[in-house]
Amino acid sequence: MTGFNTRAIHAGQDPTPATGDVVVPLHLATTFKQDGVGGLRGGYEYARSANPTRTALQEALAALEQGRTALAFASGLAAEDTLLRAVCEPGSHVVLGGDAYGGTFRLISRVAARWGVEHTPADLNDVDALRAAIRPSTRVVWCETPTNPLLNVADIALTASVAHEAGALLVVDNTFASPYLQQPLTLGADVVVHSTTKYLGGHSDVVGGALVVDDDELAERLAYHQNAMGAVSGPLSDWLVLRGLKTLGVRMDRHQANAARVAEYLLGHPAVASVRYPGLPDHPGHEIAAKQMSGFGGMLSFRLAAGEDAALRVCERARLFTLAESLGGVESLIEHPARMTHASAAGSPLEVPGDLVRLSVGIEDAEDLILDLDQALT
Numbered sequence: 001m002t003g004f005n006t007r008a009i010h011a012g013q014d015p016t017p018a019t020g021d022v023v024v025p026l027h028l029a030t031t032f033k034q035d036g037v038g039g040l041r042g043g044y045e046y047a048r049s050a051n052p053t054r055t056a057l058q059e060a061l062a063a064l065e066q067g068r069t070a071l072a073f074a075s076g077l078a079a080e081d082t083l084l085r086a087v088c089e090p091g092s093h094v095v096l097g098g099d100a101y102g103g104t105f106r107l108i109s110r111v112a113a114r115w116g117v118e119h120t121p122a123d124l125n126d127v128d129a130l131r132a133a134i135r136p137s138t139r140v141v142w143c144e145t146p147t148n149p150l151l152n153v154a155d156i157a158l159t160a161s162v163a164h165e166a167g168a169l170l171v172v173d174n175t176f177a178s179p180y181l182q183q184p185l186t187l188g189a190d191v192v193v194h195s196t197t198k199y200l201g202g203h204s205d206v207v208g209g210a211l212v213v214d215d216d217e218l219a220e221r222l223a224y225h226q227n228a229m230g231a232v233s234g235p236l237s238d239w240l241v242l243r244g245l246k247t248l249g250v251r252m253d254r255h256q257a258n259a260a261r262v263a264e265y266l267l268g269h270p271a272v273a274s275v276r277y278p279g280l281p282d283h284p285g286h287e288i289a290a291k292q293m294s295g296f297g298g299m300l301s302f303r304l305a306a307g308e309d310a311a312l313r314v315c316e317r318a319r320l321f322t323l324a325e326s327l328g329g330v331e332s333l334i335e336h337p338a339r340m341t342h343a344s345a346a347g348s349p350l351e352v353p354g355d356l357v358r359l360s361v362g363i364e365d366a367e368d369l370i371l372d373l374d375q376a377l378t
């Protein structure tokens with residue numbers, strides 16, 4: 001197999017034989033001419049079922065995650081919804097790890113619950129708690145690592161073995177790490193989930209999602225639901241994510257170099273009570289992260305010694321760090337999880353502290369980012 005960056009640029013993206021396009025064309029056609037009834041030229045029939053731009057993206061994503069099949073969706077949550085419908089039925093149970101993404105928690109606890117799927121939150125860093133949460137009806141153990149927004153780290157190989165003992169699938173949301181830093185299927189996960197909206201797209205200009213699997217039977221089941229439910233990504237989105245993938249490696253290198261500098265700066269600031277970044281040696285998940293990731297990523301969060309008002313003030317005073325939800329784009333973002341991205345987890349076991357600020361560290365010059373935080377914290 002070729003290296004990661006080579007795959008990001010070439011997998012699924014061979015120039016088209018007829019024209020030699022070096023970049024995968026944006027195919028907008030919704031339907032494809034048949035040579036006689038059922039005589040499909042390239043296997044394409046109707047664009048919900050398959051579209052050549054989406055096929056290219058799916059092949060590239062599968063190659064990057066080292067899975068056999070990837071499927072692209074209209075958003076990360078559309079991918080998650082399709083997955084839950086494909087593998088659960090009324091009475092099925094999901095174990096949901098720690099501080100999962102607020103939207104994932106809402107989907108499982110409020111939407112899937114209405115069609116009979118039950119769930120139990122569990123701390124995936126505590127194997128006994130995980131085992132205790134698992135029931136005979138558990139179909140899925142849902143793991144995010146590192147988590148959003150607390151940057152907790154779960155041991156993927158260990159979680160996979162516990163899930164598999166119980167006959168459940170291990171789903172890993174790999175949005176924060178991206179396949180450049182972590183490839184969960186190689187560690188025993190059954191399904192990788194992505195919000196391609198984040199690092200894979202990388203430029204804050206496309207919403208998309210993906211599922212990646214290695215098992216052919218599971219792939220077939222998911223592909224059936226992708227088509228039957230219809231939450232597919234559009235061709236322009238696919239094209240933008242494909243373009244983003246090509247620079248994923250160089251972007252992640254800079255994201256994490258900048259994040260490490262910012263983490264170090266915050267650690268030394270008197271207004272900061274604590275910094276959550278898996279690259280810091282005293283982070284509780286540091287050793288596991290060092291074992292299963294090739295780098296520590298571009299996301300971090302920190303708590304303000306003076307509490308929630310101070311956290312809100314920093315978010316509002318930052319200028320280069322744009323106050324906005326989402327993450328993973330080239331520009332740095334700052335947000336207040338308790339009131340913004342994770343507001344839907346308020347009052348639940350997944351509630352996040354009010355004095356917490358989350359940063360998506362972009363690829364600007366680190367000196368400028370630190371100067372901005374310095375003025376915001378003063």
Ligand SMILES: *Cc1c(COP(=O)(O)O)cnc(C)c1O
Nearest residue numbers: 075076077101148175195197208
């Ligand atoms: C954003 C996000 C999602 C949801 O993806 P959308 O593309 O917004 O639907 C899921 N998981 C994580 C970790 C995310 O950051």
